[in-house]
Amino acid sequence: EDQVTQSPEALRLQEGESSSLNCSYTVSGLRGLFWYRQDPGKGPEFLFTLYSAGEEKEKERLKATLTKKESFLHITAPKPEDSATYLCAVQAGETSGSRLTFGEGTQLTVNP
Amino acid sequence: KAGVTQTPRYLIKTRGQQVTLSCSPISGHRSVSWYQQTPGQGLQFLFEYFSETQRNKGNFPGRFSGRQFSNSRSEMNVSTLELGDSALYLCASSGPGANTGELFFGEGSRLTVL
Numbered sequence: 504e505d506q507v508t509q510s511p512e513a514l515r516l517q518e519g520e521s522s523s524l525n526c527s528y529t530v531s532g533l534r535g536l537f538w539y540r541q542d543p544g545k546g547p548e549f550l551f552t553l554y555s556a557g558e559e560k561e562k563e564r565l566k567a568t569l570t571k572k573e574s575f576l577h578i579t580a581p582k583p584e585d586s587a588t589y590l591c592a593v594q595a596g597e598t599s600g601s602r603l604t605f606g607e608g609t610q611l612t613v614n615p
Numbered sequence: 616k617a618g619v620t621q622t623p624r625y626l627i628k629t630r631g632q633q634v635t636l637s638c639s640p641i642s643g644h645r646s647v648s649w650y651q652q653t654p655g656q657g658l659q660f661l662f663e664y665f666s667e668t669q670r671n672k673g674n675f676p677g678r679f680s681g682r683q684f685s686n687s688r689s690e691m692n693v694s695t696l697e698l699g700d701s702a703l704y705l706c707a708s709s710g711p712g713a714n715t716g717e718l719f720f721g722e723g724s725r726l727t728v729l
Contacts, residue, residue: 535716546619546705546720547658590658594716601648601707601715602671605658 505530505595509606516581516613524576524609526591534599536574538567539590541608547590581613617642619721621706627727633694636724640687640708646670646715647689649681652703652723661704664689693726701728 506529516522528536535554539547551560553569560567564585566577576589588610592603620639628634640647648663648671660673664683681691687708693700703725707718 535714537716539718544722546707546722547718549717549719552714552717592658592716594714598671599715600665600671601646601663601709601718602660602673603658603716603718604660607657 505593505604507591507593507604507606509589509591509609511609512607513610514612516578516611518582518613518615519580521577521579521581523578524589524611526574526576526606527572528574528591528593529572530593530595530604532595532597533593534596535594536569537592537594537603538565538574538576539592541588541590550589578611581611583613583615586611586613619706619708619719621704621721621724623724624722625725625727627729628696629729630696630698632696633692634696634726635690635692636704636706636726638689638691638706638708638721640689640706641710641719644708644710644719645687646709647683647687648707648709648718649689649691650705650707650720651675652705653701658705661691696728698728701726 508527538550541547551567588608590608592605649661663671683689703723705723707720
């Protein structure tokens with residue numbers, strides 16, 4: 504059974520204080536690892552797709568990296584508007600389609 | 616370009632009733648999937664439809680069903696509601712040429728079962 508574990512559950516940062524979120528996964532036949540951002544009362548918003556170990560993707564203050572067992576979401580000099588829940592998900596198996604296994608998320612709060 | 620639209624946004628039902636939720640995907644998107652989100656279980660996959668055919672199904676009881684129409688709009692139905700069905704139900708669509716895991720989610724339908 505595919506498993507995704509995210510840590511920490513919650514993270515509180517000061518504006519400008521860089522940090523990383525962790526996503527550990529156990530899957531058979533990884534096809535893709537995804538990061539999403541979810542604001543309160545909204546659906547998740549797609550951020551990145553990573554396919555293979557060593558791959559990195561960047562967008563503004565966010566950088567996602569992937570190893571064979573985990574992924575990190577690095578947040579550089581965060582701003583209050585980066586406050587959200589960040590979700591990691593895996594897609595496994597040849598016929599997985601849009602069937603993703605999500606972690607519980609990391610709730611990030613950035614204080615001004 | 617309009618996003619994924621879900622209706623209704625909020626609804627309250629009692630145990631034993633049934634409910635139908637509706638989803639209109641982004642124009643041009645033919646794949647529609649449904650997820651249940653609860654504080655204890657997080658986001659869990661319900662099912663996926665593509666060109667009116669169910670392509671994948673999650674581990675939910677048969678009380679949960681769905682369908683997709685020729686215009687790609689989708690509905691999901693939950694019969695004989697239980698208290699544990701209270702959740703945010705999210706619909707997502709994915710577009711041609713993109714990884715099917717790159718999902719565009721709607722804002723969800725929040726179901727409360729009393």
